[in-house]
Amino acid sequence: MAELLKIEHITKKFGNLVANEDVSFSVGENEIVSLIGPNGAGKTTLFNSIAGYYPPTEGKVYFQGQDITGKPAYDICKMGITRTFQVVKTLKEMTVEENVMTGAFLHTGSRRQAKKDAEGILEMTGLLDKRNVKGGSLTIIDKKRVEIARAMATRPKLLMLDECMAGLNQTEIKDVMNLCVKLKEEGLSLLIVEHIMEAIMPISDRIVVLNAGKKIAEGLPEEIVNNEEVIRAYLGDRYNAESKKS
């Protein structure tokens, strides 16, 4: 499988605090890779380093073989990586359609074309009937949909979703899962940061586990659930010991 995104030995320090230490992995074309780990493991920091919100202290990020380390976010977006935010940032004073059009304007200067592009994406994300609602008055699930739709409108090759399922109920999580699979069918690669295991396991091709800034495991979903170090990181030593006894 061709490598789309490759990160090598990423270290990010904030003063003395080491948020990421020597993390390396890659995302292939048309692949869903999930980044999991307990709170404070440095998932979002890694996300920001890749997406260009701040440069990593050490290490390199390659996209389609090109070095994109430390490039500003807007340039990285133009190359084909678009992210969403953990805390949804809907453009409140703009309608759903305008939110998505803003993304679509990356590839066209024409308002009509942007509207047309946005329409297809609104349909796919199930937002068509809410197109004229202001972003600020949406429910949380629709805000997350808009977030994904707006990112989609920039036609990325790699879509990075930061905890897009947090705060959703079971049916809504199912919706987002289906959407992720649909996006993969469209030929996209996804890098997903997520807490919710049961949602992430069935749709991921590969999983990378971070703990305390370091990568502790990488592999297929079924390998990860049985990985001792992962269990220890998530549940603590005591549970790991007990599970061994029984």
Place this chain on the structure above:
Amino acid sequence: MVEILKKYRPALVLLLLFILIPITIGRTTDVHNVIIYILIYAMVGEAWNLISGFTGQTSFGHAAYFGIGAYTSTVLLEYYHITPWIGMLVGGVIAAALAFVVYFNMFKLKGHYFAIATLCVAEIMKTIFSKWTWVGAGDGIALTPITGLIPGVGKSAVAKLAWLSLDVRNRLPFLYTTLAMFVLVFIICAALENSRIGFYWKAIRESHEVAESIGINPRNYKLLAMCISAFIAAIGGTFFAQFFKYIDAITVFPMSVSMIFVLVTVLGGLGNVYGPIIGAVIYYSLDLIMRRLTGGSGSGLDQIVFGALIVLVTCTEPRGIMGIVERIQEKLHGKKKGGEA
């Protein structure tokens, strides 16, 4: 085309009113003066709206560009006999260039800090122009009437020159010229709002991070907004100088002038193309009514009423009068829909 006309129906109604009122119910010099002021301040209000309403970068220093426009065209006219039509463009370019140089790095500042920086720019300009002897220093420049400017020309030539030099011995033509310029500015602003640039400006206003995540370089788009805004503000300054016939640093650069642009737009509707014109109409109508009521200068009563009004409006609806109008429209629309169902 028809669609556009339909969308901007209120604008056409407004335009009609502005054309008709000066030759029907408002045929006095007083009313003409007020309408000219409305148009000039609304024009600069539109300019301010681009950077502060659409792009969300509050500027308290638009008097800087307004003053540069006024000074540039006046200096060119008085010293070099160059028509203000060219003078306003030169002034616009100078103002835009100043905005570009000053804000190239200043856009790192956000929120209140940025607002304070803009304030300083206008204050610096005020100080420079009140000390600069070439532009009259503290005395300012009084514009000589066109006959005095070029002595020995015939009467018909003067009439032609008056157009060329935007002379306002006859107020009505000047009023319509200002109106035409305002309409042009309005169209430009409306077109910008509906283009990619307008969408990007609004995205930046709502969230820097989102803007960056979808491929927008916020600095460049903010600079663009500021430069266009400065250009238009300078044109407004030229019209002001031509109308007022006298400029000095205290008249065109003070903070009170900057605040007029802010207040008319905030009252009318922040981030709405109708905002500045609605706000300016209310501001100057109040001024006119109070003067009629109390006689003389109006004894500052209009300021008190205006102050109360702006507190009232911004407390109930941050998007100004246009925000209230929109809310009423939505309610009516919702009711209609409900009735049908």
